[in-house]
Amino acid sequence: MKEVVERIKAAHKIIILTHISPDPDALCSSFALCSALCSFGKEAAVILCEEVAKSLQYIGGEYQIYSSCKQYEADLVICVDCGDLRRLDCAESIAAKYKNDLINIDHHKDNTYFGSINYVKADAAAAGEIIFCLIQVLKPDFTKEEARWLYTAISADTGGFRYSNTTPGTMRIAASLMEYGFDFRAVNKELFETVDYNLLKLKARVMEQVMVSSDGRIASVSLTDQMMQEYCVKEEDAYAMVDIARSIRGVEIAFSLKEKGNHIKVSLRSEKYADVGKIANQFGGGGHMRAAGITLSDITMDDARKLILAACEKELEGQG
Numbered sequence: 001m002k003e004v005v006e007r008i009k010a011a012h013k014i015i016i017l018t019h020i021s022p023d024p025d026a027l028c029s030s031f032a033l034c035s036a037l038c039s040f041g042k043e044a045a046v047i048l049c050e051e052v053a054k055s056l057q058y059i060g061g062e063y064q065i066y067s068s069c070k071q072y073e074a075d076l077v078i079c080v081d082c083g084d085l086r087r088l089d090c091a092e093s094i095a096a097k098y099k100n101d102l103i104n105i106d107h108h109k110d111n112t113y114f115g116s117i118n119y120v121k122a123d124a125a126a127a128g129e130i131i132f133c134l135i136q137v138l139k140p141d142f143t144k145e146e147a148r149w150l151y152t153a154i155s156a157d158t159g160g161f162r163y164s165n166t167t168p169g170t171m172r173i174a175a176s177l178m179e180y181g182f183d184f185r186a187v188n189k190e191l192f193e194t195v196d197y198n199l200l201k202l203k204a205r206v207m208e209q210v211m212v213s214s215d216g217r218i219a220s221v222s223l224t225d226q227m228m229q230e231y232c233v234k235e236e237d238a239y240a241m242v243d244i245a246r247s248i249r250g251v252e253i254a255f256s257l258k259e260k261g262n263h264i265k266v267s268l269r270s271e272k273y274a275d276v277g278k279i280a281n282q283f284g285g286g287g288h289m290r291a292a293g294i295t296l297s298d299i300t301m302d303d304a305r306k307l308i309l310a311a312c313e314k315e316l317e318g319q320g
Contacts, residue, residue: 004103004119005137008037011076011101014044019082020089021236022048024056024156024191026081028149029127031061033080035146036135047072049090053236055199058190059152060145066090076101079115081127083108083286105130110277110286125165128153132173147180152187160192164290199238202231207244211305217252218312219245222301224259235260242267253312257304264304266294268312273319279311 008014016034018026030046037044046063068090077098083106085092095102095114104115107130109122124130128150135142135150142150154174158166161174178184195203205227212219221244228235235258245254246269253274258265266283268276269291276292285294296304 001119001134001137003117004105004134007076007101007103007117008040008042008078008138011074012043013074013076014042015072015074015077015094015098016044016046016080017077017082017088017091017095018046018048018080019087020049021239022052022081023239024059025126025128025153027052027056027059027061028153028156029131030080031059031063032128032135032146032149032153033078033131034061035143035149036138039143040138047091047094049088050236053239054234055196055237055239059149061149066094068093072097074098074101076103078103078105080105080131081108082106083111085112085114087286105134108286109288110281123167125163125167125170126154126157128157129170129173132177142177142180144180144182147177148182148187151177151182151184152191155184155188156191160188165288196233196237198231199233202227202233202238203241203244205231206241210245210248212248212251213309214313214316216248216250217316218254218309219248219251220255220257220305220309221245222257222259222305224301225261235265239267242269245269246271252316255308255312257301257308259301262298264296264299264301266296266304266308268292268294268308274312274315276312276315279308279315282311283307 016030018030034044034046047066048063049066072094100116102115104118106120107124111120132150206221221241242254242256253270255268270276275289277287277289280287280292280294283294
């Protein structure tokens, strides 16, 4: 942390990057850090590869969309909540340009330590926890908006403080952020209780097609491009479909298959003992023991399901 702070203090112009299809933790951690850096007297900007998903626009925050035609100048680049350079997608070129001035701040245990400085805390529930500690060192207080962003980041990655990654320290951080008086009820309502009508209808369709295997210990759902077009739902707004499979009683591993062009995005979740991060690593993906992701290319939905199901069944052998 000391080295991270020293590099930030020495820099004037700072670029903040995060992973492709950013979730609430990635977005909120990036926006909170950017705000703190600006109030610390730095020129800072968050650069994303795409517009923030409609379902996440309640988060707010200013950002720029990456353009290959633009020259990005900086003294320092900070990557937040990204375990691997490849997950930066289009913005990987910025990180490559500043590889000697690249800070990697993350909480994924399979982080590849791609930065010139790496601050990786795999025991942190969210990137928001790490950014909370960093901002505390940089300046004496949080703004109300920074507190809201960091609470949102932490609440999202802990499932509203329900997941096993929640620690007493996580709760203490959340409590201290709540002291700033933002509407935490509104945050949690947006995160866990609000859905657009078309997305709700799509979820109902997905529920009808849930598949359960291995004596009820594995459940999966599938989402095709055609289904999303039929219900006018964008791929980035349908990111939590795996929770439908995960919510079934007795399921240890849940996964979703989401078609996007010639790719299939796989989200994996586990409950008690299965390591889905290990499964993801087999296919070039990554993540945590309880949550991980994979992108498969040039494969049919049916073949992808068989492939992932076989890996999940192998992971469950002799367990439970």
